[in-house]
Amino acid sequence: MGSGLAIEYLMGSCYLVALREGISPFKLSPLKNIWYNSTKVTKFMDTKKGEKHIPLAERMRPKTLEHFYGQEHIIGERKILSQLIKADCLVSIIFWGPPGSGKTTLGYIIADQFNFPYIFFSAVLSGIKEVKQVMAKAESHKKMYGQPTIIFIDEIHRFNKAQQGAFLPYVEKGDIILFGSTTENPSFEVIAALLSRTKVLVLNPLSEETLTLIIKGALADKEQGLGRLKLKLEKQVLKMIIDYANGDARRALNTLEISANLVKDDKITTEEVKEALQKRILLYDKKGEEHFNLISALHKSLRNSDVDASLYWLARMIAAGEDPLYIARRLVRFASEDIGLADPQALSIALSAKEAYDFIGSPEGELALAEAAIYLASAPKSNRAYVAFNKAMKDVEASPFEPVPFHIRNPVTDLMKGIGYGKDYAYAHKFPYSTTAMETFPDKLKGRKYYEPGNLGMEKDIKKRIEWWNSLKEKIKREKS
Known part of the structure; x- marks a missing residue:
């Protein structure tokens, strides 16, 4: 070719x-x-x-x-x-x-x-x-x-x-x-x-090796760089500049230039570099990619039950200036999406953290978010409710206009009652165990199964409950037939 x-x-x-x-x-x-x-x-x-x-x-x-x-x-x-x-x-x-x-x-x-x-x-x-x-x-x-x-x-x-x-x-x-x-x-x-x-x-952030070449090149270049000054730069000072630059050649050269203007002799020391540097600013755009990267890191650390990593990413976001209420909303979402019914208390904890931050504000209110993050990371995980709801939504998207069965419609008027609304409706509380074998799905969706509980946390008990209810309904059907 x-x-x-x-x-x-x-x-x-x-x-x-x-x-x-x-x-x-x-x-x-x-x-x-x-x-x-x-x-x-x-x-x-x-x-x-x-x-x-x-x-x-x-x-x-x-x-x-x-x-x-x-x-x-x-x-x-x-x-x-x-x-x-x-x-x-x-x-x-x-x-x-x-x-x-x-x-x-x-x-x-x-x-x-x-x-x-x-x-x-x-x-x-x-x-x-x-x-x-x-x-x-x-x-x-x-x-x-x-x-x-x-x-x-x-x-x-x-x-x-x-x-x-x-x-x-x-x-x-x-x-x-x-x-x-x-x-x-x-x-x-x-x-x-x-x-x-x-x-x-x-393009990737520049490596330490690449930044070293760039800095040394600037020190040696007599025509465009600082070569005429014959400056010396020790390894620890070079590393200090590189660490601050964080892969940014422009930042490295700007730091080098300011430091060179501060030297008292022919040697750039850590003192000049410290003087040249202001407090490092975390690069963060609340609508940019780093915003999404950090919230993704927090979410995935929580999901992976890594308490310490979750605290780190939470601290990173707060230090970078992220809106703590945005973080609180994400914690609430995580509680319902990734913990769900394995620990229903998780949702209450997340909501309480949001309310606490609303009430106290920064910086004290940030501790409530940290407590919630620790609880959520350590809680048993289940996305079964999330998956089940998505399955239901797909059925709705595929068949958005399935009619409500007449027997579970509410007969508000005599006309509605006359055409069959509410006919043969079985009021659960009139029956043993407060349930019936009555079908409540639309006709075309009878027998659908969306929620399949897991075996962690509270879902173990919920699974037993659902199995009990299902077996009871089957028993009622057999007796009725």
């Missing part, structure tokens, strides 16, 4: 061909909040002018894949990005990864390999007006020169549905190649129509 075919196999139809020869550069009128380039992206990264005013992280931004550290799973030999560039083939891409993992840099590098006009949008600052203006110019350029325009949208998840939708027809026609970067799960934050026309590339 040739390289071009390999890309087509990997990513679907590769319909854009670089037209490098004899094409005039594309000029755009400057628009607010948009960077634009008529030839090479690296012009935006030229750090020779006014170098001292440009952050170290920007000065050290790699300009080629050869100088890019990390993300080997997408840029390594025979991996998708290197294959794209070799095949001279470009498709729309969403770069999804944590801050400082190289999303924007990879967009720059790829665009720099193709002699296409390049436009940078900040989703935080740009509006629908700017989007439409640029799309019109991109469409015009494609008609005139047969060449697409590369559009890079930083933080694409901050564009609303209407703004994202404005790009869609131009992606479909090939007027633009869309690059988007996001820290949030595209499944939640990018409209489905746009997502289906792009390739999502997942």
